[in-house]
Amino acid sequence: MSRIARYCALCGRPLSERILGGRERPYCAACKQPVYFDPKVAVVVFIEQDDKVLLIQRAVDPGQGFWALPAGFVDHDEAPEAAAVRETLEETGLVVRIDKLLAVYPKRDDGLADIVIAYSATVISGEAKAGDDAADAGWFTREDLPPLVFYPSITLTNKWRAGALVL
Numbered sequence: 001m002s003r004i005a006r007y008c009a010l011c012g013r014p015l016s017e018r019i020l021g022g023r024e025r026p027y028c029a030a031c032k033q034p035v036y037f038d039p040k041v042a043v044v045v046f047i048e049q050d051d052k053v054l055l056i057q058r059a060v061d062p063g064q065g066f067w068a069l070p071a072g073f074v075d076h077d078e079a080p081e082a083a084a085v086r087e088t089l090e091e092t093g094l095v096v097r098i099d100k101l102l103a104v105y106p107k108r109d110d111g112l113a114d115i116v117i118a119y120s121a122t123v124i125s126g127e128a129k130a131g132d133d134a135a136d137a138g139w140f141t142r143e144d145l146p147p148l149v150f151y152p153s154i155t156l157t158n159k160w161r162a163g164a165l166v167l
């Protein structure tokens with residue numbers, strides 16, 4: 001997603017452009033401050049139980065109606081593991097324990113995050129039921145996977161189906 005800044009967040013004056021670190025960046029001449037656009041970071045959680053994977057059906061675009069692993073953005077002051085636990089609870093009603101870092105993905109499609117951190121997790125308590133921006137939540141075997149969306153969910157689930165995902 002391209003980013004635009006027209007006014008300085010510190011003083012409100014219009015920004016100019018300046019080459020810094022090899023690329024053009026918005027710059028406030030009054031504050032002598034460049035604007036650095038930080039990547040949006042998301043977490044995605046792979047939860048297997050009884051040879052089934054937990055998926056949520058997306059209630060909103062992008063990907064409305066398709067299925068994906070529980071996921072969401074990391075708050076600016078939040079640990080990624082804490083965000084993974086929080087998002088899983090919000091979307092599925094399940095309390096989980098994070099087990100392992102599985103992968104870090106760059107942006108590859110129209111998913112909203114620039115960087116996606118994937119964890120495996122184990123259910124501690126609760127029953128799967130949809131919440132937040134999920135229309136549905138459920139457990140799926142390797143043979144009955146629904147249509148998936150977003151590179152991290154598709155990649156991890158395909159690896160799992162092939163028996164190549166070490167959780």
Ligand SMILES: [Zn+2]
Nearest residue numbers: 008011028031
């Ligand atoms: Zn300024």
